[in-house]
Amino acid sequence: MLETVTLSKKQRIKAVKQDKAETKYWKPWRTTWNILSLVALMAAYAENQFVPAQELVNNGAYKWFLIAYFIYLVVVYAVGSVIHGRIRVYSGHFAQLNTILGLLLVVQDLITEKFAIIKLPFFVSFAQILDQIKTDQKLLIASTWSSLGLWLISFVIGTLIGVILGLFMGRYRQFNYWSFPFLKVIGIIPAAAWMPLTMVIFPTSYLAEIFLIAFAVWFPVAFMTIGGVQSISTDYFESAKTLGFSEFQILRKVVIPGALPNIFIGIFTAMGLSFTMLVISEMIGAKVGLGWYINWAKGVGNYTQVYAAIVIMAVLFSVIFSFLNKLQEYALRWRKRSN
Amino acid sequence: MVQLTVQNVNRVLHDNAGQRINVLEDINFNVNSGEFISIIGPSGCGKTTLLRLISGLDQPEEGQLTVDGKPITHPDVSRGYVFQHGSLFPWETIKENISSGLKAVYGRHYDKKLVDHYIDLMGLKGFESAYPHQVSGGMAQRAALARSIVLRPELLLLDEPMGALDAFTRADVQNVIQRVWKQTRTTMILVTHDIDEAIYLGTRIIVMTPRPGRIKEIVTNPLTFPRDRTSDDFLKFRRTIQDKLNFGVTEN
Ligand SMILES: Nc1ncnc2c1ncn2[C@@H]1O[C@H](COP(=O)(O)OP(=O)(O)OP(=O)(O)O)[C@@H](O)[C@H]1O
Ligand SMILES: [Mg+2]
Numbered sequence: 094m095l096e097t098v099t100l101s102k103k104q105r106i107k108a109v110k111q112d113k114a115e116t117k118y119w120k121p122w123r124t125t126w127n128i129l130s131l132v133a134l135m136a137a138y139a140e141n142q143f144v145p146a147q148e149l150v151n152n153g154a155y156k157w158f159l160i161a162y163f164i165y166l167v168v169v170y171a172v173g174s175v176i177h178g179r180i181r182v183y184s185g186h187f188a189q190l191n192t193i194l195g196l197l198l199v200v201q202d203l204i205t206e207k208f209a210i211i212k213l214p215f216f217v218s219f220a221q222i223l224d225q226i227k228t229d230q231k232l233l234i235a236s237t238w239s240s241l242g243l244w245l246i247s248f249v250i251g252t253l254i255g256v257i258l259g260l261f262m263g264r265y266r267q268f269n270y271w272s273f274p275f276l277k278v279i280g281i282i283p284a285a286a287w288m289p290l291t292m293v294i295f296p297t298s299y300l301a302e303i304f305l306i307a308f309a310v311w312f313p314v315a316f317m318t319i320g321g322v323q324s325i326s327t328d329y330f331e332s333a334k335t336l337g338f339s340e341f342q343i344l345r346k347v348v349i350p351g352a353l354p355n356i357f358i359g360i361f362t363a364m365g366l367s368f369t370m371l372v373i374s375e376m377i378g379a380k381v382g383l384g385w386y387i388n389w390a391k392g393v394g395n396y397t398q399v400y401a402a403i404v405i406m407a408v409l410f411s412v413i414f415s416f417l418n419k420l421q422e423y424a425l426r427w428r429k430r431s432n
Numbered sequence: 433m434v435q436l437t438v439q440n441v442n443r444v445l446h447d448n449a450g451q452r453i454n455v456l457e458d459i460n461f462n463v464n465s466g467e468f469i470s471i472i473g474p475s476g477c478g479k480t481t482l483l484r485l486i487s488g489l490d491q492p493e494e495g496q497l498t499v500d501g502k503p504i505t506h507p508d509v510s511r512g513y514v515f516q517h518g519s520l521f522p523w524e525t526i527k528e529n530i531s532s533g534l535k536a537v538y539g540r541h542y543d544k545k546l547v548d549h550y551i552d553l554m555g556l557k558g559f560e561s562a563y564p565h566q567v568s569g570g571m572a573q574r575a576a577l578a579r580s581i582v583l584r585p586e587l588l589l590l591d592e593p594m595g596a597l598d599a600f601t602r603a604d605v606q607n608v609i610q611r612v613w614k615q616t617r618t619t620m621i622l623v624t625h626d627i628d629e630a631i632y633l634g635t636r637i638i639v640m641t642p643r644p645g646r647i648k649e650i651v652t653n654p655l656t657f658p659r660d661r662t663s664d665d666f667l668k669f670r671r672t673i674q675d676k677l678n679f680g681v682t683e684n
Contacts, residue, residue: 328517331515331519332515332521334489336583337509337533337536350521350524351523426563427524427564427565428522429565
């Protein structure tokens with residue numbers, strides 16, 4: 094009645110997405126950079142193929158990696174040059190970075206296996222790491238799954254405890270009075286300090302590990318949640334009351350969504366701590382997992398395996414990080430974007 | 433029939449320095465059901481404070497407020513309140529906001545047609561799935577209005593709901609409010625700075641003065657419906673109210 098709408102809903106969503114992509118991936122599309130990135134990867138392949146090696150390395154996995162990377166770049170470049178969509182924005186933005194990565198691959202290969210400027214066993218080429226991953230793939234996949242499982246269950250438990258405690262402590266003064274002093278004293282203790290005790294108290298080492306990781310998580314989450322609840326404007330509570338919300342509905346529809354931005358800050362703080370605790374507790378107590386693998390590799394003196402586990406952790410933790418990021422983006426989609 | 437009574441109400445607050453402020457002093461009036469009361473007065477004279485007492489969000493230091501003979505002790509769905517700084521939940525879409533009270537009171541089987549009806553009436557079509565920060569201030573204010581109206585309150589308190597609107601939409605929304613008032617016979621109490629608005633909508637006008645906040649006069653609106661903002665009678669009555677307000681300011 095009062096205002097007319099010119100764009101359909103679909104069109105608007107598309108426009109918003111395009112807009113978002115353009116502010117996040119801001120480097121403009123340049124044909125030169127796209128081609129340079131392809132050239133850099135070809136150089137990496139040629140260098141690995143033709144420069145004689147000083148160290149004995151099986152380069153098969155590395156070459157496949159370079160080919161896959163190359164094909165990926167060709168595909169996004171081809172799609173980007175034809176269709177003016179998000180892939181173009183993305184490919185244009187990262188073309189410069191891909192070029193430099195290609196050159197870095199050349200450099201690292203030259204200084205390790207080709208000229209042995211930095212040497213085995215402490216420094217290895219990327220090709221050696223990939224070969225190690227390929228050789229140990231069964232063990233590494235099993236370790237990765239086991240670490241992921243342990244992390245997930247512990248992180249969920251820790252987060253739930255933190256959120257629930259935080260919501261109640263933020264909302265109810267009585268509860269806060271009785272529990273906050275304990276939170277402050279117990280929460281500030283580094284989880285690692287409990288390690289010797291947990292190993293003897295818990296019936297299995299798996300339970301002990303869950304406890305240690307969850308312990309690293311709950312405190313930052315609870316602490317941020319309390320602040321989040323307390324920062325919610327009273328306006329929202331008052332309108333909820335005049336709209337007939339019950340206390341439970343206020344918790345669900347005002348307190349939780351209102352505290353959610355802070356809960357996520359807590360979750361991201363806790364994430365880093367949880368990765369640390371995961372690796373440490375696996376190194377000490379476990380018979381499986383990436384932390385155990387590193388410890389075992391160190392024991393037998395195979396540092397290539399240590400690098401292999403580190404590379405896999407980098408991938409695994411980045412995946413978890415971007416998943417949590419996506420989750421946050423979705424859960425807080427109602428927020429005004431600050432840029 | 434008397435619906436709301438406000439008797440000898442005083443509201444005393446303390447400023448940051450601990451000084452007592454008599455925000456409201458000796459407030460007395462009755463509201464019959466179906467009336468449209470406009471409250472007008474300069475900024476800081478206690479209009480919001482008064483509405484908060486009526487809604488039950490605050491309690492007075494002295495005096496008594498009753499609805500249908502029962503003292504007001506806490507907020508209730510039967511008394512809708514549209515806040516001065518529209519307080520839509522930022523984490524809900526416009527449609528979710530408008531339905532939120534209905535969902536809270538009636539559960540999942542609330543009247544979805546009613547929501548769509550008011551979305552239409554308030555000119556919010558096409559913005560159902562937008563979040564409050566994505567719509568204009570005027571739209572947000574209209575959504576806040578719809579959110580309270582769909583609950584069909586017996587008494588609707590409006591704290592400058594049109595403060596953020598431009599002249600064009602303002603007139604539109606005034607007409608919507610008037611139509612809802614006539615159709616549903618909901619008692620309404622509207623706080624405003626705008627004399628024309630107070631006169632156009634109100635059956636009685638309460639004129640307030642600041643420091644301490646007092647009722648200067650309660651004036652019955654002689655104009656019949658439909659009202660014409662440019663008629664001689666309207667302009668004459670406008671002058672009367674204007675004089676009372678000006679006098680109120682210079683007196684202090
Ligand atoms: N919580 C409070 N503590 C102390 N003083 C307050 C408080 N709330 C309001 N006041 C004072 O009471 C007076 C009336 O405030 P109120 O918000 O009711 O005014 P108003 O008539 O609604 O003004 P406006 O038209 O600007 O909205 C003001 O002088 C204000 O400073
Ligand atoms: Mg006010």
